[in-house]
Amino acid sequence: MLDHFFAHPFLFPLLLIASSCLYLVIRNLLEYRAITKLGSFAPRAHSYLPFGVDILYRTIRHSHNNTDIDFWEWLFAWSPNKHSKTVEVGLARQRWIFTADPGNIKAILATQFQDFGKGKRFHEDWKPFLGDSIFTTDGQQWHDSRQLIRPQFAKNRIADLEIFERHVERLMNKIGGRGEEVDIAALFYRFTLDSATDYLLGKSVDSLDNPHAEFASAFAEVQKVQNMITRSGEFNALIPKGTYWAGLKIINAFVEPFIEQVLRLNVSYLKEKTNPSFLDALAATGIRDRNAIRDQVIAVLLAGRDTTAGALSFTFQELSAQPEIVRKLRREILDKIGASKPPSYEDLKSMPYLQHVMNETLRLYPSVPFNVRQALCDTTLPTGGGPDGSQPIGILKGTTVGYSAICMQRREDLYPPPSADFPTVSKYSPERWDKWTPKTWTYLPFNGGPRICVGQQFALTEMGYTIVRILQRFDRVSKYWQDGGAQFKSEVILSPKNGVQVGFWEREIG
Numbered sequence: 398m399l400d401h402f403f404a405h406p407f408l409f410p411l412l413l414i415a416s417s418c419l420y421l422v423i424r425n426l427l428e429y430r431a432i433t434k435l436g437s438f439a440p441r442a443h444s445y446l447p448f449g450v451d452i453l454y455r456t457i458r459h460s461h462n463n464t465d466i467d468f469w470e471w472l473f474a475w476s477p478n479k480h481s482k483t484v485e486v487g488l489a490r491q492r493w494i495f496t497a498d499p500g501n502i503k504a505i506l507a508t509q510f511q512d513f514g515k516g517k518r519f520h521e522d523w524k525p526f527l528g529d530s531i532f533t534t535d536g537q538q539w540h541d542s543r544q545l546i547r548p549q550f551a552k553n554r555i556a557d558l559e560i561f562e563r564h565v566e567r568l569m570n571k572i573g574g575r576g577e578e579v580d581i582a583a584l585f586y587r588f589t590l591d592s593a594t595d596y597l598l599g600k601s602v603d604s605l606d607n608p609h610a611e612f613a614s615a616f617a618e619v620q621k622v623q624n625m626i627t628r629s630g631e632f633n634a635l636i637p638k639g640t641y642w643a644g645l646k647i648i649n650a651f652v653e654p655f656i657e658q659v660l661r662l663n664v665s666y667l668k669e670k671t672n673p674s675f676l677d678a679l680a681a682t683g684i685r686d687r688n689a690i691r692d693q694v695i696a697v698l699l700a701g702r703d704t705t706a707g708a709l710s711f712t713f714q715e716l717s718a719q720p721e722i723v724r725k726l727r728r729e730i731l732d733k734i735g736a737s738k739p740p741s742y743e744d745l746k747s748m749p750y751l752q753h754v755m756n757e758t759l760r761l762y763p764s765v766p767f768n769v770r771q772a773l774c775d776t777t778l779p780t781g782g783g784p785d786g787s788q789p790i791g792i793l794k795g796t797t798v799g800y801s802a803i804c805m806q807r808r809e810d811l812y813p814p815p816s817a818d819f820p821t822v823s824k825y826s827p828e829r830w831d832k833w834t835p836k837t838w839t840y841l842p843f844n845g846g847p848r849i850c851v852g853q854q855f856a857l858t859e860m861g862y863t864i865v866r867i868l869q870r871f872d873r874v875s876k877y878w879q880d881g882g883a884q885f886k887s888e889v890i891l892s893p894k895n896g897v898q899v900g901f902w903e904r905e906i907g
């Protein structure tokens with residue numbers, strides 16, 4: 398037998414290739430049978446190279462050019478039915494589904510919540526940064542974190558606006574009042590870091606006053622590398638991680654003394670404490686595990702900081718381009734509380750135009766534009782399959798499903814036709830909210846279902862408070878940023894690509 402191999406040197410490699418091909422054919426057949434037993438296939442985006450290498454290259458190119466939205470639209474164009482935005486792709490031998498259909502997103506997030514989760518891979522990739530926190534886990538582990546964290550965002554906890562006042566005052570002191578050019582986005586990122594650390598730990602990192610503070614730089618670096626790790630999937634071992642480990646050391650060294658301090662206090666004292674920080678409140682529940690506390694605090698910091706800063710930045714980008722919105726918003730603010738009194742939680746809620754401005758920002762610029770879930774069992778998605786795109790799609794355990802709030806919220810077919818009251822979808826117009834409410838599951842800046850953003854009210858309060866205080870002091874906003882080109886980038890969280898250069902004009906007193 399061995400003689401044959403030596404006599405025919407190509408026999409062994411040929412046999413190897415043939416058996417690999419046979420294995421692949423059988424595997425694909427079995428997979429095909431399993432999927433068709435559950436439902437249909439979605440229209441497929443074709444690749445012209447093995448393993449979808451051309452599509453992988455396309456993803457990387459679009460991500461590099463900050464045109465991810467164009468990549469998703471390119472994918473959706475493979476669907477023959479223009480009202481179905483669900484397609485599938487084979488990437489590195491894995492089947493991926495991409496969707497911007499409200500029915501499918503509702504299934505992933507709510508009606509079939511148990512079937513889809515963040516998955517093992519996400520947990521592993523994020524473990525060094527966020528451990529076993531609310532952000533990285535599924536099932537019981539996630540549920541326990543959610544139970545622990547949710548009460549900290551109850552109305553009575555977020556209606557205390559003292560913290561925002563402290564930091565917004567500092568923010569405004571960095572803005573000249575004679576139209577001087579300032580990158581307001583850069584200031585908002587420092588402002589939300591300061592207010593979030595103050596709220597979470599009871600002590601701010603004060604990055605508005607010390608922009609190069611070690612913590613701020615370390616946090617930014619860790620986020621950047623984490624994003625690269627997440628995007629590179631199977632190949633993440635190739636990402637250099639030196640600055641990542643160094644950054645984590647700095648973050649932990651900053652947070653740990655606060656944890657040590659709070660753990661020295663007894664639970665009954667913490668329960669009675671007036672104005673407790675998030676950390677105090679966590680420790681008051683009796684939790685004593687240092688790592689668990691650290692993970693939850695960092696997770697909430699990550700979830701709450703860039704999201705709110707980005708949304709504030711886009712708001713002022715749009716306000717600077719449309720002075721009539723600034724005038725109308727100021728009128729509402731002055732009528733409601735005047736030019737100097739800080740707004741209360743109730744004041745903010747009773748300013749409809751302010752609420753419409755924030756809704757409109759999050760419609761065009763949802764902070765988490767692209768998101769992903771993994772099928773935790775064999776299941777289906779309700780729509781997008783079959784020749785006319787109306788059949789359920791069969792989904793096998795482990796399939797990755799990408800879904801996009803930004804693509805869905807920019808779909809013209811999900812809105813009323815344009816009219817005098819309702820401008821085209823791409824226009825920033827808070828007025829459209831006067832007589833219109835989006836159909837359910839078509840507007841999801843905070844996600845939906847059991848995993849809906851736990852900080853939604855905190856975020857809207859912080860944003861509203863900041864907008865009101867700025868417009869009480871300044872009555873005009875000049876636009877210095879340039880039109881054209883990609884205006885945003887999406888490294889997990891959407892942010893303005895080149896900052897937001899504007900100028901503020903202090904109102905004349907007297």
Ligand code: HEM
Pocket residue numbers: 531532543546696697700701702704705708759763764765768841842843844847848849850851852853855856
């Ligand atoms: C404009 C501001 C914000 C937006 C648009 C936003 C949006 C979102 C979205 C889309 C998710 C779902 C992520 C996922 O499951 O994959 C989420 C989750 C979360 N958000 Fe927010 N967020 C904002 C601000 C905040 C703030 C200020 C906090 C806290 C201070 C916060 C805390 C959280 C937490 C802890 C989760 C995880 C919830 C869970 O998995 O159960 N967010 N947010």
